[in-house]
Amino acid sequence: KDDVIAAASAARARRSGRVGLATASRSTSDPHPAEMATHELHPNDTLTTLKMESENLKAKLEEERAKLHDVELHQVAEKIEALGQFVMKTRRTLKGHGNKVLCMDWCKDKRRIVSSSQDGKVIVWDAFTTNKEHAVTMPCTWVMACAYAPSGCAVACGGLDNKCSVYPLSLDKNENLAAKKKSVAMHTNYLSACSFTNSDMQILTSSGDGTCALWDVESGQLLQSFHGHGADVLCLDLAPSETGNTFVSGGCDKKANVWDMRSGQCIQSFETHESDINSVRYYPSGDAFASGSDDATCRLYDLRADREVAIYSKESIIFGASSVDFSLSGRLLFGGYNDYTINVWDVLKGNRVSILFGHENRVSTLRVSPDGTAFCSGSWDHTLRIWA
């Protein structure tokens, strides 16, 4: 009922011309620094009337959009040259995980990576030489999130333990990495994704408990929490903007939300996918982001036009996209899918440029390297592959 109240007053606030979005915080016990919409309810309000009000507003929004005669991205890109033959091959295969690889992240040095798997193992590799440099075993299974610190001196990871822990990378071969482990984030359900912000000192997390959160690494203090998803949050990505204050998240409620890190407010929301959003990634300029979903499509959302501008799909692709990332120029979008393949899309023209076979089970994670020379894919077939 709290949700209903808050959403109703939010709708009323918007109607009266107030710009922006008030989030309905599900848990009233969290101190929320952001403004809260007033909790008023009219005597005639019922679930039905509020639902209808919501539908009407939605329809009106679509009407306004139609008036602007917006076009799809591929129509604008009609005249530009199509991409030629595209050849990418596996250049390295990293074997060493004893179970499904769930997540990976690149180090800023452009060649090292960290990966995590179902059996709790987190491994740091020099992907170029394929040497394993560090390994730690987490006390939990399904380590679904891992991230490399910007300095290259630590990694963060978590999963079914509901936490995000930071491990400083020790070069002493005898030292047990687990000894220096620091517990940073605490959620009430599984950790689905984590990312350092611009430094080693802050971590952004998303969780199956439906929230995202920003943490101070040194003290483990919660700096900001982000409420608004109606179900598990599965992914997040930080915006490469000049002001560096926003990030996008995707969840099981089929929504992609853009958040202001300062206030905790959801400033934009997109709901066009037909199923869980497994992955979100910003376009290099920060003006848009792509998403990959269980509905077997990837989509592009333009932040300034405030709408979806492209859908990347093909009738022969019948399995969900688990992970997406852009090439350096943003012209290509790589999608790892649950049918073990990687599809390469022309972001502008909307067509598929290539399909890459190789993995023998779901592709669960995919990231382009920091200098765009290669991308890495991790799979339930226990391996990681570097493609170039």
Place this chain on the structure above:
Amino acid sequence: VFTFILKFQHDHKVSLPMEQVIVAMQDPDLGIKMKNQRLLITVIPHAMTGNDIVEWLMKKYSIMEEEALHVGDLLVRHGYIYPLKEPRNLVLRPDESPYRFQTPYFWSSQQWPASELDYAIYLTKKNIRKQGQLIDYEKENYNLLHKRINHTWDFVVMQAKEQLRASKQRRKADRIVLECQEQAYWLINRPPPGAFDIREHGPERRNRLTSRVQLVRLHSFIIHQKKIHDRTFIKYSEQYFSHDPMMHGCPPSNPWITDDITHWALNTNTVSTPTKLRVERWSFRFMELLSDPLGRLKFMEYLEKEFSAENLCFWEACEDIRHGENSRIPQKVQEVYKQFLAPGASKWVNVDSKTMEKTLEGLRRPNRFVMDDAQMHIYFLMKKDSYPRYLKSDLYKNLLVKAIAPQETKRSVFPFMRRHRHSSPNPALVAQALEEDGKAKRLGSPRITSPATSP
């Protein structure tokens, strides 16, 4: 007789696109042409060959053979199509092997929990038919079940016998089909040890939509409506085209392809002469210049000549506050105020009075965002003023002229000769060494040191 319970599951949406394909395949006009297929001496009606499946997929979705085979194989693995020959092996063979569509009753999307009772009946039937000669894992499962649901075993045996009796009265072709269908179902729901388990979906996603009313949250209302910025993405992609190693190659070569790390060696943060592409990129946008440590260094050199280096120092100090440890914020804010904002400060920055007022107000309760407005002001000052002038300066122009432009090396004549893959120092090692050297950290220097890559 199978008992079934409908339950809400997120599996449903995974199967749906697959089912659309299956339904299309069975379309009376546009689907696969079904025929009788011969299985030894029996004629099975309404069947197709592996080739038929691959060809239909290729034609319908305009895809190549490799992809069609891949998709078809997945349909078999997920139990929507089953082989009549070698029915235990759920793979698609692109030849004349006969296949049939699984009855929708057995589709994995129906989500009846494949219960122990049903499995027991199935195994019992098999056991009776094969006179005790079950396959290893099936024998094991049978024994386990016998123990676990012993109290209903009479019922199990009775059901099994009844079903066997009924099937004996069918025509041989029908009997074979029904046996294959059932076997395919159980291969999916009770896979042999070591076999691929398609039911695995990872940790359950507790989709709250089922327990809560979700009202649609509308976003950035009509006030923000803008026409799609037509050429933004096109322009960006064009500008960065030659910088994208996947689109344009990578001078002198892509390390991942040729094992030659020259490209990385030429682009470290400590290199004395940057590459042409790199220097060019600094002119694309201000953030490109700032986010490249070498670019930032060169820009700082320029600002020092212009006696406005304090702006960049201030910006860096603010970044340090924003992204640094929570505990050190009050101290850092104090220092920044003293160095940059206080009257008579040694590195005084020119912030407009309104912003200054707001900042001073915020200093009473220092938090990590207290410098945001001032930082933004100085950032845009640099962006609008110093940055464009830098790009026109001799300093920058010289960099461009002196920049290295390595030739794209031709493909190796001996492609089989593999270069030795050099390792590089772990960034954690580099950072440790720096700290041990006791290098003093200037106030305002970037907190984050980008790991150097050395050949």
